[in-house]
Amino acid sequence: MGERRARGPALTRFTCKANLRKEADMARTSQTRQVRTQKVGIKVPVTALERVLVILSRYREASIAVVAIVLVVYFQLASNGAFLSPQELSVVLRDTGRFGLIAVAEVMLMITGEIDLSVGSTFSLAPYVMVLMTIGWGVPLAVSALAGLLLGVLIGAVNGIITVRFRVPSLITTVGTFFLLQGVVVSLYNSQPIVAPVQEPFNEIFGENLYSPTDSIWSWHGLTAFTPFLWTVLVVAAMALVLNRTTFGLHTIATGSNIVGAQEIGVRTDRIKVYNFMIAGSFAAAAGVINTIQFASADPLAGGPFLTLQAIAAAVIGGTSLLGGSGTAVGSLLGAFVVATLNNGLVMIGAQATVSDIYLGAAIILAMILNVAVDRVRARRHI
Amino acid sequence: MDNEIQDQVDFAQNISIAISRRKAFAMAAKLGLGSAALAGGVGTAMAANPPEAAGGLPKKNYKFVYVNHVTTNEFFTPTIYGIQDACAFFGCSYQWTGSQNSVVSEMVNAMQTAIAGKADGIAVCLIDATAFDAPTVNALAAGIPVIGYNADVPAGSPNKRLCYVGQPLYQSGYNIATRWLKLVPKGGHVMLSIPSPGTLNLQPRLDGYIQAIKDKGSPVTYDVVNSSVDQATEISRIESYYLSHKDVAGLFGTGGGDTYACGFVSAKYGLAKKGVIVAGYDLYPQTLGYIKAGDMTFTTDQQPYLQGFVPLLQMYLYKLSGGAVAPADTNTSLAYVTKDNVDLYLGKSRFEGSTSAEPT
Numbered sequence: 116m117g118e119r120r121a122r123g124p125a126l127t128r129f130t131c132k133a134n135l136r137k138e139a140d141m142a143r144t145s146q147t148r149q150v151r152t153q154k155v156g157i158k159v160p161v162t163a164l165e166r167v168l169v170i171l172s173r174y175r176e177a178s179i180a181v182v183a184i185v186l187v188v189y190f191q192l193a194s195n196g197a198f199l200s201p202q203e204l205s206v207v208l209r210d211t212g213r214f215g216l217i218a219v220a221e222v223m224l225m226i227t228g229e230i231d232l233s234v235g236s237t238f239s240l241a242p243y244v245m246v247l248m249t250i251g252w253g254v255p256l257a258v259s260a261l262a263g264l265l266l267g268v269l270i271g272a273v274n275g276i277i278t279v280r281f282r283v284p285s286l287i288t289t290v291g292t293f294f295l296l297q298g299v300v301v302s303l304y305n306s307q308p309i310v311a312p313v314q315e316p317f318n319e320i321f322g323e324n325l326y327s328p329t330d331s332i333w334s335w336h337g338l339t340a341f342t343p344f345l346w347t348v349l350v351v352a353a354m355a356l357v358l359n360r361t362t363f364g365l366h367t368i369a370t371g372s373n374i375v376g377a378q379e380i381g382v383r384t385d386r387i388k389v390y391n392f393m394i395a396g397s398f399a400a401a402a403g404v405i406n407t408i409q410f411a412s413a414d415p416l417a418g419g420p421f422l423t424l425q426a427i428a429a430a431v432i433g434g435t436s437l438l439g440g441s442g443t444a445v446g447s448l449l450g451a452f453v454v455a456t457l458n459n460g461l462v463m464i465g466a467q468a469t470v471s472d473i474y475l476g477a478a479i480i481l482a483m484i485l486n487v488a489v490d491r492v493r494a495r496r497h498i
Numbered sequence: 499m500d501n502e503i504q505d506q507v508d509f510a511q512n513i514s515i516a517i518s519r520r521k522a523f524a525m526a527a528k529l530g531l532g533s534a535a536l537a538g539g540v541g542t543a544m545a546a547n548p549p550e551a552a553g554g555l556p557k558k559n560y561k562f563v564y565v566n567h568v569t570t571n572e573f574f575t576p577t578i579y580g581i582q583d584a585c586a587f588f589g590c591s592y593q594w595t596g597s598q599n600s601v602v603s604e605m606v607n608a609m610q611t612a613i614a615g616k617a618d619g620i621a622v623c624l625i626d627a628t629a630f631d632a633p634t635v636n637a638l639a640a641g642i643p644v645i646g647y648n649a650d651v652p653a654g655s656p657n658k659r660l661c662y663v664g665q666p667l668y669q670s671g672y673n674i675a676t677r678w679l680k681l682v683p684k685g686g687h688v689m690l691s692i693p694s695p696g697t698l699n700l701q702p703r704l705d706g707y708i709q710a711i712k713d714k715g716s717p718v719t720y721d722v723v724n725s726s727v728d729q730a731t732e733i734s735r736i737e738s739y740y741l742s743h744k745d746v747a748g749l750f751g752t753g754g755g756d757t758y759a760c761g762f763v764s765a766k767y768g769l770a771k772k773g774v775i776v777a778g779y780d781l782y783p784q785t786l787g788y789i790k791a792g793d794m795t796f797t798t799d800q801q802p803y804l805q806g807f808v809p810l811l812q813m814y815l816y817k818l819s820g821g822a823v824a825p826a827d828t829n830t831s832l833a834y835v836t837k838d839n840v841d842l843y844l845g846k847s848r849f850e851g852s853t854s855a856e857p858t
Contacts, residue, residue: 197742206737213730297598301570307851308572310783328767406730410762412784414729415572421728455734458726462735463742468695468704468724 168492175434176446178486182432183453186482190460197463201332205324205340209409210455211448212343213402217426218433218447219351220398223391225430226358227384228371228439229285231274231392234399234426236296238418241267241400242407243300246311256314260321260404267400268393270296275392279385285392293420300415308414311407321346322409343405347448350398354444367391372440429454432483453482555818557589560618562813564806565608566596567625567649567699573754573780573802575851577648580806583856588814590618600697602626609633613640619813623649624659625698631657643816645809645825648802649699660816660824663808665800665831667699671706671752673832674777674798678748679710681775681795685717686747688775689739691725691756693732703752703779718747725756732759740767751778754785757797761788770794781835781843781850789840799833803849 190198197203217234224231241263248259274292278285319325319339326332326340338345358364369377370384377384399418407413433450435442457478466474564581566574581592593612597604605622606629612620613636620637624630624646634644635658646662682688692704704722711718723739725732736759740746749764751757757778763769764776765788776794778785788794812825835843846853 194742200741203738203741206734206741210730210734297570305575305578305851305854306570306572307575308782308784310787324766410729410733412729412758415570416727417729419728421726421731458731459734459738462723462738465721466724468692468722471724 175443176449178488179433179446179449179453179482182482182485183449183456185485186453186456186460186478190456190463194460194463198460201326201337201340202328203459203463205326207452207455207459208341208344209324210458211452212345212347213406213451214422214426214429214454215344215347215448215451216350216398216402216405217422218429218451219347219354219444220395221427221430222433222435222442222444222447223354223358223367224285224388224395225435225437226367226371226439226442227388227391228374229278229388229392230427230437231271231285231289231395231399232420232423233270233274233289233292233296234395235418235420235423236293236300237267237270237396237399238403238406238422239415240270240296240300240403242311242403242417243303243309243413243415245404246309246407246413247304249312249314250309256312256317256408260317263404264397264400267396267398267403269396270400271393271396272389274396275389278392279388293423297419304415306415308412311411311413313411318408318411322405323411324409343409346401346405347451350401351444351448358442358444363387363390368440370439371442425454426451428479432479432486434486454479457482555588558814558818560588560590560814560817561593562590562619562621562810563593563595563608563612563615563617564647564809565605565612565620565622566594567600567602567605567623569594569596569598572782572851574648574806576803576849577806579848579851579854580803580808581810582806584807584810584814588810590810590814592810593617596623600625600694602629606630606633609637613637613642616640617642618817619643619645619809621645621647621663621809621813622659623647623699624651624657624662625649627652627655627698628657630659631655634658643813643821643825645812647805647809661812661827663812663828663830664805666829667702668706668709670798670800670831671703672710673706674703674779675707675710675750676714677834678750678775678777678795679714679718682718682748687719687721687743687745688748688750689723689736689743689746690720690750691723691732691736691752691760693725693727693753693756695722695724700752707750707752725751725759727755729755729759732756733762736760737763737766740769746774748775748777750776753778754780754782758782758785758788761785761794764788765791765793768793783852786835786840786843789835789837790844792837796834796836798831799835799843801830801833802851804828804830 187198217238220234221231244266245256245259245263248254248262249256270292274285274289277283277288313323320342322343324340325336327336330336358367366377366382366387369382370387374384403418406417429450430447431437431450432453433443433446433448435447457475461471461474568574578594584590585592595608602625609620609622609630610633613633620642622630622644630651637644638658644659646659648664649667650662650664651657690704690707692700694700708720711720723735725735732755736749736756740763749760749769751760757780760776760778761784764774770776770793777796779798779800781797781799785794785797789797808828815823816825843850846855848854848856
């Protein structure tokens with residue numbers, strides 16, 4: 116369904132491009148023939164507002180960036196300046212790192228027209244296995260973390276193969292593996308949370324927070340306050356490059372926007388999908404490992420459906436289509452920041468427990484409406 | 499032999515008036531509970547008279563069904579051990595079922611399945627005020643005893659469960675709050691957290707907290723934070739709360755996860771050491787670590803082991819006696835864990851779920 120629907124607009128996009136090129140060629144030839152030149156279809160920005168709109172509209176992520184800035188300003192004012200303190204930023208950006216890493220995993224899959232709901236369980240399982248290996252067999256954390264990541268890749272491969280080989284919609288495949296893996300993680304060690312070992316420098320590089328209120332923010336300890344976020348930024352930058360600059364990225368987008376066309380020009384769409392499932396699995400595992408190191412605790416219920424939903428919300432708020440064919444890695448990071456900001460900002464301004472979810476839900480919807488509205492302004496300007 | 503019968507009587511009496519952990523340990527030792535005894539044949543009674551393992555009480559092949567609202571939650575690991583130990587003791591078998599995420603309809607279905615499958619007894623967490631009334635009546639009509647454990651219907655409910663084994667939730671919240679209110683300075687502002695507002699096994703604790711604050715008449719003010727249910731979010735939200743309310747005089751959780759999160763934030767900013775009171779529920783290993791390190795004032799043990807063991811014991815006796823031994827309400831709370839007695843809990847113990855090994 117999704118694939119077929121995505122096909123239409125993609126084809127139109129290609130034809131549009133062809134037409135534009137034709138028009139440009141014609142304009143060039145007419146320029147040589149006639150003296151008078153004419154600009155077709157482009158409005159030159161004149162006023163300051165128009166210039167801002169042009170900048171906004173050049174980047175798909177701009178609209179969500181506006182939403183993020185509005186939220187930060189609001190919470191900063193409402194919390195009497197506590198929101199932009201280094202400690203609070205550390206909290207919010209750590210959350211952003213966690214949601215963002217899973218959101219970018221979803222982006223890669225959603226571009227191909229698939230989705231992975233099992234990430235919440237992979238997030239719990241990979242670090243749990245890591246800690247059990249280290250405690251039970253004495254394997255160094257660095258090695259068992261790698262094993263956790265490979266487990267994530269394996270889970271992704273299984274999700275992908277079931278989806279493309281057996282033609283099971285990925286929504287169902289991954290609901291299945293979500294439950295299956297959640298069952299595995301709670302049965303491994305009788306549902307017990309385990310205190311995770313600390314092995315420096317591995318822990319302080321991968322998420323342990325050494326930053327105390329007395330440290331300078333510009334020290335190594337200050338830097339560790341943001342490591343989960345910084346790792347996610349690295350991954351997001353890498354994925355942005357992969358999507359925009361590599362053949363793999365091109366094939367990923369082609370698979371989602373026009374699967375038949377992609378197959379006709381020789382893209383092995385099934386393989387592309389499986390690879391993206393593997394990427395998603397490894398990112399979910401990495402997020403889980405970082406989370407466990409951060410709190411020195413492997414909790415079998417660390418992930419779960421709540422986390423998956425927040426990450427998908429972050430991806431969609433960031434500008435990734437649920438129908439496949441288009442998506443942005445940078446946008447998902449901004450989306451994750453918006454979700455993390457709402458999560459913590461609402462607590463800061465004193466939202467009481469019984470009503471806080473009303474605000475959270477309403478704010479997500481409002482953020483999305485604002486996002487779409489800015490997007491529409493961009494579309495209307497044809498730039 | 500007489501001594502053993504006397505022990506048995508003591509045991510039953512002790513159980514029905516709720517008990518301290520030490521007694522539970524002592525009883526277990528006295529009775530040679532569990533697989534160590536079964537496998538090794540330790541204890542004179544068993545050596546002398548093997549078929550009558552329970553010193554007179556026969557082993558019966560009863561099957562008891564435990565319907566739980568969070569079947570995979572780590573809190574209930576010791577409960578399952580309690581059931582296993584009691585089953586091994588009385589020769590019974592059990593099924594652990596229900597819902598993973600407090601879905602009441604799944605639990606009701608599990609009860610109906612148990613009735614249809616002719617279970618010999620049902621123990622159920624009554625997390626909904628009315629939903630379990632009908633299946634309880636059905637079960638009793640079919641001759642199947644029903645016992646509530648861990649979460650109970652509100653007082654005055656028409657529910658026909660034979661008894662409740664666990665912590666009276668509202669009362670426990672009230673008692674704990676009374677304890678920390680003595681420590682919070684007058685006029686202090688405190689944070690109360692709840693992982694999922696509205697659930698029947700957490701909300702009454704929070705209501706108890708709030709009622710105690712009101713009854714005290716002291717000018718303590720409070721905010722209630724929805725901490726959410728996953729560890730990372732719980733810590734983030736409580737840390738955010740602290741950073742925007744640095745004058746907070748107390749952090750109080752109502753569940754195991756948010757209590758741990760309160761401890762985490764306290765340890766990070768040295769709050770308890772600066773005089774902030776930090777307290778809550780349950781015995782996460784990290785929570786115990788914070789108490790040991792002085793980053794947490796106290797936590798509360800609601801003895802989940804007994805919540806598995808006692809219902810099975812009561813259902814067994816009910817079946818065996820044909821209903822003559824009626825199940826009795828059992829209060830498994832409130833044992834407070836402070837820096838003074840935390841060492842008792844820090845070792846590996848089957849009774850706290852930290853190891854599956856039987857005590858020797």
